[in-house]
Amino acid sequence: MTGATPEGIWVTLMAHSNIIAVAALLDLSAVIITEEAQPDQNTLAKANEKDVILLSTPHDNFHTIGSLWELGVRAQEE
Amino acid sequence: MKTFLAELHIHTVLSPCASVEMIPPLIVRTALDMGINLIAITDHNSGKNAAAVIKAAQSKELTVLPGMELQTREDVHVLCLFDTLEQLDSLQILVDQSLPNIKNNIEFYGEQFIVDHTGEFIQRESQLLLTSTNLSFEDAFKAVNGLGGLFIPAHVTRQAFGLITHLGFVPPDVPIEALEISRHIDIQKINESFPQIKDFPIIQSGDVHYLDDFLSVNQFKMKKPSILEIKLALQNTKDRHFEVIHHN
Numbered sequence: 364m365t366g367a368t369p370e371g372i373w374v375t376l377m378a379h380s381n382i383i384a385v386a387a388l389l390d391l392s393a394v395i396i397t398e399e400a401q402p403d404q405n406t407l408a409k410a411n412e413k414d415v416i417l418l419s420t421p422h423d424n425f426h427t428i429g430s431l432w433e434l435g436v437r438a439q440e441e
Numbered sequence: 442m443k444t445f446l447a448e449l450h451i452h453t454v455l456s457p458c459a460s461v462e463m464i465p466p467l468i469v470r471t472a473l474d475m476g477i478n479l480i481a482i483t484d485h486n487s488g489k490n491a492a493a494v495i496k497a498a499q500s501k502e503l504t505v506l507p508g509m510e511l512q513t514r515e516d517v518h519v520l521c522l523f524d525t526l527e528q529l530d531s532l533q534i535l536v537d538q539s540l541p542n543i544k545n546n547i548e549f550y551g552e553q554f555i556v557d558h559t560g561e562f563i564q565r566e567s568q569l570l571l572t573s574t575n576l577s578f579e580d581a582f583k584a585v586n587g588l589g590g591l592f593i594p595a596h597v598t599r600q601a602f603g604l605i606t607h608l609g610f611v612p613p614d615v616p617i618e619a620l621e622i623s624r625h626i627d628i629q630k631i632n633e634s635f636p637q638i639k640d641f642p643i644i645q646s647g648d649v650h651y652l653d654d655f656l657s658v659n660q661f662k663m664k665k666p667s668i669l670e671i672k673l674a675l676q677n678t679k680d681r682h683f684e685v686i687h688h689n
Contacts, residue, residue, distance in 0.1 A: 379515050379578065381608040403577065405614070 367391060368439055374427050380406040387413040397424050442680060445666055447479040447659040448472065450510070450520055450595060450621065450646035453490040454560075457551030457571055459650045464560030465490070465497035467652060472503055475657045479666045481506040481522050485570040486536050488529040489555050495526070496558035504666040510595060511536060512573045513581050518595040518602040520621060520646075521585045524668050528588045535584055539574035578608070582615050591668050596623040596648060598635055610637045619675045621646050624656055628685050642675040645685050660686045 367373055369390045375382065378400040386394050393416040396402060402410075402417065410417045420427055451468060452459035472480050482491040482505060491507035498505045507529040508522040523529045544567050545553050553566035576584070585592040594604040594611070597620045604611065604620070611617050619642040622628060632639045647656035662682040663670035674681035 377515060377607070379608055379612070381610065381612055385609050403579075405579075 371439075372431065372436070374424050374431075376400050376424065378402040378406060380409050382406070383409040383413055383415050386415045392416065393418055395420060395427055397422060397427050442662045442664060442682075445479040445504075445661040445663065446475075446477045446657045447481075447644075447661055448477050448647055448649060448655050448657065449479075449481040449506070449508075449522060449593070449644060449659065450483050451480055451649040451655075452484055452510075453482060453494065454552070454554040454556060455484040455487055455490045455566060455570070456650070457545065457547075457553050458485075460652070461552075462652050463650065464556055465494040465558050466560055468494055468649075469497045469501060469503060469505075471652045471655055473501060475655050477655065477657050478502055479504045479506070479661070481508045481520065483508045483510040483520050483522075485510050486512055486540060486572075486574060487553075487566065487570050488526075488533050489566065491529060492526055493556055493558045506666070506668070508590075509533070509536070511576070511581055511585075512602065513578045514573050514575050515578055515607050516573050516602055517578055517604050517607050519578075519581060519585075519604075520591075520593040520595050521581075522591040522593070522668060522671075523588065528590055531588055532584060532590070535576070536574055537568075539576045540568060540570075541572060541575075543569040543572065545569045545571075578604075578612060579615055582617075589668065591618065591671060593617075593619045593621050593644065595621045595646070597621065597638060598626055599623055605635060605638065611641065617641065618672055619644055623648055624654075642677075642683060643685070644675075644683075658685050658687070660684055 367389050373394045395418045399421045453463045482494045488509045495505045511519050555563045597604040647654040661674045663674045674683040
């Protein structure tokens with residue numbers, strides 16, 4: 364949560380419903396849940412309620428971020 | 442009402458990260474030497490040494506609660522405390538089904554010894570215990586609460602395996618009755634550093650991996666050392682009382 368920048372994309376294996384509160388609070392563009400970790404009904408309901416975009420992928424964090432990088436997505440300058 | 446000094450987070454030689462001195466008779470003796478009369482045995486994802494410590498404390502002025510430190514799939518550590526071994530055994534069945542089928546690598550993680558009440562070796566636990574179960578935080582709470590146990594997220598502010606670090610805040614739909622902080626944080630500073638937990642009852646534990654780690658700061662005033670009484674004391678209700686005391 365402390366590492367995220369507003370409007371960023373959060374790539375995480377965490378599917379717990381608390382991720383929705385964090386995403387909404389920081390106004391993230393999307394949360395990508397990796398390795399097909401399954402968000403429960405509560406997480407999905409909260410995402411709909413808060414208009415948080417949830418994406419799912421079978422790939423792990425490393426490959427997901429690698430794909431984003433290939434698409435031209437870059438990290439903010441440190 | 443009676444006064445109890447409690448250390449509710451103690452590992453034995455079953456936890457690969459615990460010292461070889463963490464055997465039942467030495468745990469009992471160290472607790473008694475420190476004036477502690479209520480302890481809980483909380484090995485990682487296992488309760489298989491709890492009975493031995495209970496037996497080692499027989500006829501002593503020390504109550505031993507059977508428990509375990511469960512690791513949820515969010516990598517959050519939680520103390521699961523019970524009154525009876527039967528309750529713990531029920532949780533163990535669920536936990537065993539929820540652990541990945543991976544053998545312990547002794548060279549990397551350390552030994553996992555099941556021992557008797559004298560500390561004598563019985564067998565090695567071959568299942569890797571230092572890993573997360575597939576139980577969500579909510580599922581774990583429901584299981585422990587359903588069995589009549591007490592569910593206390595452990596060292597919640599710690600970077601590794603702490604609830605606050607991993608989930609940001611206590612999930613509001615889970616009726617958590619207490620949180621634990623480690624010895625490394627000053628309980629007086631919680632309000633300013635972690636305002637999201639200031640309204641919860643907070644216990645402080647030594648997360649005992651070595652005999653020197655015991656803390657004797659959790660003071661309960663209650664009728665008897667049971668889970669129900671501890672829950673009442675944490676609420677500071679019905680004449681029961683709980684506070685973290687300071688030794689100067």
